Amino acid sequence: MALTSADAPRPARVSGIDKIERRRVALAESALKTLGELGYARTSLREIANNSEFTHGVVHYYFRDKIDLISYCVRYYKTKCAQRYDEVVETATSADELAVGFLGKMTQTLVEETPMHRLWYDLRAQSMFEEQLRDDVAAIDQLLEQMIWRILTRYAELIGGTPTVDAPTAYALIDGLFEQAVVGYAADPDRVPDLLTDRVSQVLPKLIAA
Amino acid sequence: MALTSADAPRPARVSGIDKIERRRVALAESALKTLGELGYARTSLREIANNSEFTHGVVHYYFRDKIDLISYCVRYYKTKCAQRYDEVVETATSADELAVGFLGKMTQTLVEETPMHRLWYDLRAQSMFEEQLRDDVAAIDQLLEQMIWRILTRYAELIGGTPTVDAPTAYALIDGLFEQAVVGYAADPDRVPDLLTDRVSQVLPKLIAA
DNA sequence: GACTTTGCTGGACAGTTGTCAAGAAATCTT
């Protein structure tokens, strides 16, 4: 959130490479907005440019080609997911507090950043067909897995037990529930957040053994 | 599996509507092959026609437009998934036998029908952006959920316990593991099937209470 | 065999796509 493109009316004088990086970030944010709305298949470079303050030529000035842009977007998006639950993990002093905090943030991001999550699952599916995306997608998956693992081990610690599944398994399970919620949210937004909360809080204890 | 297009060298004389349906099925099978290879985003009607014995004009003779074709494909694909594990469920006489049979079929379909599964997760992601696909995708999800539920309840029955989660939760969990395997299979096919087996067999017992 | 219906072909269409490049504009350097 530190680097937005709107912090200065005129493009602030920044030294060299930093300025290029700023433009890249601004373009990536615009692109992510459009991608989240339309999905990978329906998003063209011109559409991205139209929904931004730039023209379609600029995109090719800062990115080699379309995949380069999308790939950059994925990598940029990664930094937003990394520490989403870190504060909750660090401040919680009981298992319940951790669970409540985690579930709260989870449903919050589900509701408030729906397009981003839609896009994530879209891109992960695309990565199965385009190897150029695979590494970046795998890196994010790794990051998310570590995030879930941090939460689960801390949860076990507070309860006084240990996890009964490894990190990839735990991530796949929670992610399955979350993706179900994201897909369901597109069709019927009303009941989904509560259902997600119920289900995750039902599953979490099953992954810990006293 | 009953209706393939190759069972007669010359188009067998079939009465009226049936013949149309046969052509539809043949086109759908061709389309599914291409879709599974390239994914939704990269598949064009011409590509579908090229990889088949038909010309691109025929597609529009049998389907109103692209979405109509894809939608038909999804619905056709559905019939293949429905009863994949039914035999295992019906013949298993112990929990272990059921688990082994289920896991065997699961890894088998993962390996042998990878493109289909890739496509499924792709299409489910697309359904978040195109409402026209939503109903068909939701129907398949429902079907898969029931399939998992049948397996889990039978598994519980054989163990002498009862499930501790509801059907949607159980499906989301198992599906999370399976999708992880499908995505991972694209990058590194070797170890994935065994990992999937391990993880699912670790999770299954946790969903049953004595 | 003549005629109608059905099935299919192959080309044409208008629109969109990613990519590129020539030059204008803004910025920096001296």
Added chain:
DNA sequence: AAGATTTCTTGACAACTGTCCAGCAAAGTC
């Protein structure tokens, strides 16, 4: 202020897209 460099605009391009249709071939009907 003049020249050099970076940044951006604009228009063009070839390729590809979904869609449509005029015409042809085959099958069915009388």
